[in-house]
Amino acid sequence: MNPALLFKQMLANRKARAGMIIFGLFVLVSLVGPWLVQDPTAFTAVPHQSPSWEHWFGTTGQGQDVFAQTIVGTRVTLAVGCATGFLVVLLGAVIGGIAGYLGGRTDDLLSLLINVFLVMPGLPLMVVLAAWLPPGPMTILSVLVLTGWAWNARVLRAQTLSLAQRDFVLAAKVSGESTLRIVTAEILPNMLSLMTSSFIGATIYAIGAQVGLEFLGLGDISKVTWGTNLYWASNDSALLLGSWWTFVPTGFCIALLGFGLTLINFGVDEIANPQLATESRWARKLKNRATADGSTPVVAGGVR
Amino acid sequence: MNRSIEYLLRRLGFYALAAWVAITLNFLIPRMMPGDPAQIMFARFKGEMSPSAIAALRETFGITDAPIWQQYFTYLRHLLSGDMGVSVSNFPEPVVSVIATGLSWSIFLAGSALIISFILGTSLGALAAWRRGGLLDSIAPPLLALLGAFPYFWMAMLALFIFGFGLGWFPLWHAYPEGTSPGLNLPFILGAFYHAALPAATMIIASLGGWMLAMRNTMVGILGSDYITYARARGLAPRRVLIRYAARNALLPNITGFGMALGFVLGGALLTEIIFSYPGQGYLLIQAVRAQDYPLMQGLFLTITLAVLGANWLVDIVTLMLDPRTRR
Amino acid sequence: MSLLQVENLMVDYLTPDGALRAVDGVSFELKRGEILGLVGESGSGKSTAAMAAMRILGPPALITGGEVLFDGRDVLRMSAEQLRRWHWREISIVMQSALNALNPVLTMQEHFLDTIAAHRPELSNAEMLTRAAELLKMVDIDPRHLNSYPHELSGGMRQRVVIALALTLNPPLLIMDEPTTALDVVVEREILKRVLQLQKEMGFAILFITHDLSLLLEFATRLGVLYAGRLVAIGPTEIFRQGGIHPYTQGLLQAVPQLRGKREAFKSIPGSPPSLKKPPNGCRFHPRCPLVEERCRKEQPVLKHVQHGHQVACHVRT
Numbered sequence: 001m002n003p004a005l006l007f008k009q010m011l012a013n014r015k016a017r018a019g020m021i022i023f024g025l026f027v028l029v030s031l032v033g034p035w036l037v038q039d040p041t042a043f044t045a046v047p048h049q050s051p052s053w054e055h056w057f058g059t060t061g062q063g064q065d066v067f068a069q070t071i072v073g074t075r076v077t078l079a080v081g082c083a084t085g086f087l088v089v090l091l092g093a094v095i096g097g098i099a100g101y102l103g104g105r106t107d108d109l110l111s112l113l114i115n116v117f118l119v120m121p122g123l124p125l126m127v128v129l130a131a132w133l134p135p136g137p138m139t140i141l142s143v144l145v146l147t148g149w150a151w152n153a154r155v156l157r158a159q160t161l162s163l164a165q166r167d168f169v170l171a172a173k174v175s176g177e178s179t180l181r182i183v184t185a186e187i188l189p190n191m192l193s194l195m196t197s198s199f200i201g202a203t204i205y206a207i208g209a210q211v212g213l214e215f216l217g218l219g220d221i222s223k224v225t226w227g228t229n230l231y232w233a234s235n236d237s238a239l240l241l242g243s244w245w246t247f248v249p250t251g252f253c254i255a256l257l258g259f260g261l262t263l264i265n266f267g268v269d270e271i272a273n274p275q276l277a278t279e280s281r282w283a284r285k286l287k288n289r290a291t292a293d294g295s296t297p298v299v300a301g302g303v304r
Numbered sequence: 305m306n307r308s309i310e311y312l313l314r315r316l317g318f319y320a321l322a323a324w325v326a327i328t329l330n331f332l333i334p335r336m337m338p339g340d341p342a343q344i345m346f347a348r349f350k351g352e353m354s355p356s357a358i359a360a361l362r363e364t365f366g367i368t369d370a371p372i373w374q375q376y377f378t379y380l381r382h383l384l385s386g387d388m389g390v391s392v393s394n395f396p397e398p399v400v401s402v403i404a405t406g407l408s409w410s411i412f413l414a415g416s417a418l419i420i421s422f423i424l425g426t427s428l429g430a431l432a433a434w435r436r437g438g439l440l441d442s443i444a445p446p447l448l449a450l451l452g453a454f455p456y457f458w459m460a461m462l463a464l465f466i467f468g469f470g471l472g473w474f475p476l477w478h479a480y481p482e483g484t485s486p487g488l489n490l491p492f493i494l495g496a497f498y499h500a501a502l503p504a505a506t507m508i509i510a511s512l513g514g515w516m517l518a519m520r521n522t523m524v525g526i527l528g529s530d531y532i533t534y535a536r537a538r539g540l541a542p543r544r545v546l547i548r549y550a551a552r553n554a555l556l557p558n559i560t561g562f563g564m565a566l567g568f569v570l571g572g573a574l575l576t577e578i579i580f581s582y583p584g585q586g587y588l589l590i591q592a593v594r595a596q597d598y599p600l601m602q603g604l605f606l607t608i609t610l611a612v613l614g615a616n617w618l619v620d621i622v623t624l625m626l627d628p629r630t631r632r
Numbered sequence: 633m634s635l636l637q638v639e640n641l642m643v644d645y646l647t648p649d650g651a652l653r654a655v656d657g658v659s660f661e662l663k664r665g666e667i668l669g670l671v672g673e674s675g676s677g678k679s680t681a682a683m684a685a686m687r688i689l690g691p692p693a694l695i696t697g698g699e700v701l702f703d704g705r706d707v708l709r710m711s712a713e714q715l716r717r718w719h720w721r722e723i724s725i726v727m728q729s730a731l732n733a734l735n736p737v738l739t740m741q742e743h744f745l746d747t748i749a750a751h752r753p754e755l756s757n758a759e760m761l762t763r764a765a766e767l768l769k770m771v772d773i774d775p776r777h778l779n780s781y782p783h784e785l786s787g788g789m790r791q792r793v794v795i796a797l798a799l800t801l802n803p804p805l806l807i808m809d810e811p812t813t814a815l816d817v818v819v820e821r822e823i824l825k826r827v828l829q830l831q832k833e834m835g836f837a838i839l840f841i842t843h844d845l846s847l848l849l850e851f852a853t854r855l856g857v858l859y860a861g862r863l864v865a866i867g868p869t870e871i872f873r874q875g876g877i878h879p880y881t882q883g884l885l886q887a888v889p890q891l892r893g894k895r896e897a898f899k900s901i902p903g904s905p906p907s908l909k910k911p912p913n914g915c916r917f918h919p920r921c922p923l924v925e926e927r928c929r930k931e932q933p934v935l936k937h938v939q940h941g942h943q944v945a946c947h948v949r950t
Contacts, residue, residue: 112318112321115318115322116318116321116322116325118564118567119319119322119563119564119567119612119613119616120322120325120326120567120609120612121566121567121568121570121571121608121609121612122567122568122571123570123571123572123574123575124571124574124589124604124605124608124609125326125329125605125609126571127589127593127601127604127605128330128333128601128602128605129333131593131596131598131601132333132334132337132598133337204453208455209571211455212455212457212571212572212575215455215457215575216575216578216589216590216593217590217593217594218593230457230458230461233461234461234579238461239461239464239465239468239469240469242465242469244462244465247458247461247462248462250458251454251455251458251459251461251462254453254454254455254458255450255453255454256453257453258452258453258454259449259450259453262449262453294527294532294533294536294545295536
C-alpha cells in the first residue's frame with residue numbers, strides 16, 4: 001500500500017474522515033490563530049473575570065485573555081506533539097525493525113532494551129530528565145522521545161518479524177535482492193498502516209505527557225502552551241477562586257484533539273482489517289436477531 | 305512446578321536488570337548534563353546550607369573528584385544501605401524517610417483505583433464483545449474514548465471543582481480528616497476512604513475506556529475461536545461459555561497488558577494526587593519540582609520504578625496461576 | 633422417519649464484498665444407525681453444511697434458506713434454549729482440530745464435568761467423575777489423564793478425548809468433521825477402528841465429513857459428494873466402489889492410489905475448484921470436466937436418479 005492510496009481510503013472511511021476534519025481544524029488554528037487574537041501574554045484586563053463579550057473565555061489570574069491563550073497555545077502544543085509522534089515512530093521503526101529483521105543475538109539484546117524501557121514508569125523518569133535540562137519545548141520533545149519510543153519499537157518489531165517470515169520476503173532474499181531494497185520495497189509498504197496508527201497513537205501520548213510535564217512546571221513557563229495555561233490556572237488558585245474558565249477550555253481542546261486522533265486510528269484499523277468494518281455492519285443488521293448465543297442465524301432471503 | 309519457579313526467577317532476573325538500568329540512569333543523568341551537578345543540585349540552598357552539609361551530600365551522591373567508576377561504587381554502596389541522600393527542601397530529613405510517609409498513601413489510592421478500573425473495564429469489555437452491536441457495544445466505547453482523551457489531572461481539577469468546591473460533597477484535600485490519628489480506628493479508616501473516593505473515581509473514569517476496548521477486542525477474537533464454538537455445541541449454558549471459556553481466556557493477554565500499562569497509568573495517578581493535595585508520591589513529586597529538590601526527585605523516580613517492577617512481578621505470578629501453558 | 637433431514641439448505645457468509653454462498657441448495661438425509669459420508673475438497677461447503685445444520689456456526693455465517701428436520705422437529709425454528717438442550721443429548725460433533733476445540737486453560741476433567749453438568753445437573757460430582765473416567769476408558773485412555781491440560785497430550789490422545797466427549801450423553805447422531813485428518817496414518821487407523829466398534833455397540837449414526845474418499849469407501853453406508861457448495865452425487869457406497877457415475881466422482885476415485893488390484897495410472901483432476909465469489913455459470917464443474925458439453929456451460933444440472941437410489945447432477949450422465 002502506498003501513502004496516496006492509504007490517504008484516499010482514509011478519506012472514504014467515515015470515522016477517519018471525521019477525525020481528520022477535527023485534526024485539520026486544530027492545524028488551521030495553530031497556523032493562522034495567533035494572528036487573529038490579541039497578545040496572549042499582555043496583562044490587559046481585570047484578573048479572574050468570567051467569560052464576557054470582551055473576553056470570550058474570561059481572563060486569567062494575571063488579567064490575560066484566556067481565549068487568546070487557548071488559541072495561541074495550540075501551536076507549540078501541536079508542533080511538539082506531532083514532532084514527538086514522528087520521532088518516536090522513526091526511532092521505534094529503526095530499533096524495532098533492526099531487531100525484527102536481523103533476529104538472533106541482535107534481536108535478543110534490542111528486545112531486552114525495549115522491554116526494560118517499557119517497564120520503566122514514564123512520568124517520574126521524564127520529570128528527572130526534564131528537571132536537569134534547560135526548560136523549553138526542545139527539552140520536552142527530547143524527554144518525550146527518550147521515554148516513549150519503546151512501545152512503538154515493540155509493535156513494529158513484531159510486525160517486521162512476521163513480515164520477514166512471509167513468502168514474498170523470503171523469495172526476495174533467495175533471489176539475492178539487497179537488504180535495502182527488501183526493506184524499502186517489500187517490508188515498509190506493508191507496515192504503512194501500522195506506522196500511521198503508531199504515529200497517531202504516539203502523538204496522542206505526546207500531547208498528554210507534554211501537557212502533564214508543563215503542568216508540573218517543567219516547561220518554559222513564559223511560553224504560551226496548553227500545558228503552561230493549566231500550570232498558571234492551578235498556580236493562580238483557579239479552583240479556590242472558582243475561575244473554572246481558566247482551565248476548562250484548554251481541557252476540552254486537548255480532549256477534542258485526542259478524540260479526533262483516536263477516530264482517525266479507528267478508521268485506519270478498519271482499513272487495515274476490513275473484517276472489523278464488516279463485523280460492525282452485520283452486527284448492526286443482525287442486532288435484533290439471536291447473535292449473542294452464537295447459533296447460526298436463520299434469515300430467509302439473506303442480508304444485503 | 306520446577307518450571308514455574310524457573311520462569312519466575314527468570315522474570316525476577318529481568319526486573320533486577322531493569323532496576324539496575326534505572327539506578328544507573330539516576331547516576332548518569334546529573335553527570336551527563338552540562339555544568340557541575342552539585343552546583344545545580346544545591347544552587348538554591350547555597351546560603352542556607354553549611355558547606356559541611358553540602359560536602360556530605362556530595363559524598364552521598366558520589367559527586368567527588370574521584371574517577372567516575374569509583375563515584376559509581378560509592379553511589380551504589382549508599383543505595384544498598386538504603387541511603388538516597390538528604391532532601392534539600394526538607395533539610396535535614398533523609399529522602400528515604402520523606403518518601404516513606406507518602407508511599408503507602410500512593411499505593412492505597414493508585415492501587416485501588418487501578419484494580420477497580422481494570423476489573424470494571426474488562427467486565428464491560430467482555431459484555432460488549434458478548435453482545436456485539438448491542439447497546440453497550442455501540443455507546444460505551446466511543447463515550448469512554450472521549451472521556452479517556454481528557455488528561456487525568458484535568459478531570460481531577462474539574463471533579464474537585466464541581467463536587468468539592470461547588471457542591472461540597474467531598475473533601476478538598478489531604479488523605480484523612482483533620483483531628484483523626486492514623487491507625488486502626490474507625491473515624492480514620494472511614495475518613496481515608498472518603499478522602500480517596502473522588503480522586504479514585506476520576507482515575508477510574510479516565511482509564512476505564514482503555515481496559516474496556518482492549519478486553520473487547522481480545523474477546524471478539526476469542527469468540528471466533530473453535531473452543532467457543534465447541535463449548536456452545538456441547539450445550540453449555542451461555543453464562544458458562546462467557547465466563548469460563550471466553551472471558552477467562554481473554555483476560556490472560558490483558559493481564560500482561562495490565563503489567564505493561566502500570567507505569568503509564570501511574571503517571572496519571574501521580575498528577576491526580578497533586579490536584580487533590582493527596583500526600584502520596586505525586587504530591588512529593590511536585591514539591592520536589594517546585595523546590596528544585598533533585599535528591600528527592602531522583603529518590604521518587606527510584607522508589608516508583610521499584611514499586612512498578614514489583615507489581616509487574618506480581619502480575620507474572622498471577623498469569624502463571626491462571627495459564628497452565630506458562631507452567632510447562 | 634429419518635433421523636436428520638436436510639432440504640435445500642442455503643448458507644451465506646457475509647464478507648466485506650457482500651454475501652458469499654458457501655452452501656447452495658444441499659439436501660441429504662440420515663437414518664438411525666447409518667454412516668453417511670460427505671466428501672469434497674476444501675471450500676466445497678461440506679463442513680459448513682453440517683455445522684450450519686447443527687446451528688453451531690455463528691455469524692458471519694447465515695442460513696438463508698432451506699429446511700432442517702431432526703426426528704421430525706424443525707431445527708431452524710428452535711429457540712436458543714431448545715438448541716442448547718438438543719445439542720449433545722441428541723447430536724454431537726467431533727471437530728477437525730482437537731487442539732483448537734479444547735480450551736487450553738482447562739483440564740480434561742473440567743471439560744467433561746462442564747459438559748455433563750450442562751445436561752445432567754442432578755448428578756453428583758463423584759458420579760460425573762466416574763462417568764468421565766468410564767468415557768476415557770472407552771477410547772483407551774488412562775483416566776489419570778483427566779488432570780492433564782490439552783497441550784500435555786499427544787495429537788492422537790486429544791482426538792480420542794474429543795470422541796469420548798462426543799459420546800458423553802449417548803447421542804443418536806455424531807457429526808465427525810475430518811476427525812483424523814491431522815493424524816498420521818497408523819493412529820488414524822487405530823482411532824477409526826475404535827469408533828466403528830463403538831458405533832456397532834452403541835448404534836449411533838455418523839455424519840462423516842472428509843476430503844479422503846478412499847477412507848469413506850471402507851465403512852460409509854452412503855456417500856454424498858460436494859463440489860463448490862453443491863451436492864453433485866449421492867447414493868449407496870457400492871456404486872462409488874464400482875467407480876462412480878458423476879465425472880467429478882470418477883476423477884476423485886482415479887486420484888485414489890490402489891493398494892490392491894492392477895496398477896493403474898494415478899490421475900488427478902486438472903485445474904482447481906472455482907472461487908465462490910464468482911462461480912462459473914451452469915454446472916460448476918464444467919471448466920474442469922473431461923465430458924463438458926455446450927449445455928453444461930449454461931444450464932445448472934439438478935440431482936436425478938440414475939440407479940439403485942444413486943443420484944447425480946450431470947447433464948451428460950442423466
